[in-house]
Amino acid sequence: MARFKQSNNCVDCKCKSSIFKALSSTELDLINNNRYEVSFRAGEMMFKQGTPSPHFLCLTTGLAKLYIEGYGKNLILSLVKPVEYILGPGIYVDNRHHYSASAVEDSTACLVDVTSFKQIMRSNPDFSDEFIRRISIMTIFNFEQFISLTQKQMNGRIADALFYLSDQIYEKNPFEMTISRQDLADLSGMSKESAIRILKELKDEGILSVNGNILHILNPQQLKKISITG
């Protein structure tokens, strides 16, 4: 289960460097007074699709996955690393979560009352602009994912997922893939067995090295080509 603890305040927090940079100290105080800190173990669910959504979450350490629970399978929308906030579209619609979130690695997060958030959204246009900019970037990313998953074949989708992991999430090239093969499959819209098979193919072709969870993209040009040709 999640463990609760109250820590120091928002004013000193590194989260400030993120979306909160536009906030005045008064506004930071408001956030600070309406939040609490939680930690999650790897595998724990942070919140579940369909449940009420009274907070937004700011991930301070660890790694989380956001995923839609579909018909028997999950679809991973994105991975979230520190320091990034998680705030779904339900906040302004029905106050429900429209996707679930789970900790992939041991994680800590701040939960902040949505009411305070919305209040600041209405009074601070810079913050509001920045927030809209961020959800717009997520939407654009969703579009790319949409095209990848609906129009590319499996090799192209895995290539896209590998670049996503290497470039956006772990930001290294030999990287330790802390998500499971099933997660990789859920991120690429295919069965776990297919994902594994394609990793193996890429390995056999010398494009990728696979040692357990340590992946190394050996030939990015070739992998990019696979991503484009689908």
Added chain:
Amino acid sequence: MARFKQSNNCVDCKCKSSIFKALSSTELDLINNNRYEVSFRAGEMMFKQGTPSPHFLCLTTGLAKLYIEGYGKNLILSLVKPVEYILGPGIYVDNRHHYSASAVEDSTACLVDVTSFKQIMRSNPDFSDEFIRRISIMTIFNFEQFISLTQKQMNGRIADALFYLSDQIYEKNPFEMTISRQDLADLSGMSKESAIRILKELKDEGILSVNGNILHILNPQQLKKISITG
């Protein structure tokens, strides 16, 4: 080609009933002074993915499709009917269109300067809240579509598309499908031939009647079942 004409003003326009209801008359004047009206023939492109996006568009008559141009194929994100605005995520990111828009039926629209829009977004929290609410609804819809296209088989996807057309777009049950079979395929993420075949199957099973472009969902319960079982 698109024909331009200046018409009466926003204050009397039925668009007011939509997102603009939160605007003061001063703000409506600002919009009114920074807009122009355009008409499009069926098939004409309204704007193209990748081009600069200096306006937002409010569809006043007709029907439009919003679609991502992928690798050889298109993916229709949504259909837009009057009175609805079209404003992509690029506005707050890179000032580019991230999808294309085309008129499916003869259409007219108002183009409004984005700068005026953003100005009002910053000064009118009610308007801003309403706008965020709307893009959130679109995001939620995209999620549903995402699940439909990535986790359901063709029958389920066509079922979803048929309900979308009947319930959301044409709002009738025997309805005239003004989009082409190719568009239906682009909306369901499959080849045109497959889309046609499934329409035929549904027809043979007595669930749907198909007479040219007049479609009639004869057995909604059964079709809903197909949607759910995938």
Added chain:
DNA sequence: GTTATTAATTGACAAATATCAATTATCGGT
């Protein structure tokens, strides 16, 4: 350390879907 449990892997096969080619129907412009 040992064992129980879960994750990863592999192969064989079945199902779903796209592609290609060939017709047929439909529609806008004479």
Added chain:
DNA sequence: ACCGATAATTGATATTTGTCAATTAATAAC
């Protein structure tokens, strides 16, 4: 009403992908 161009339809086939079952590897709990 006729003609050319485009859209819709159909069938045959190849490709892609998932499913199932069996095995091996890795991990966590004792």
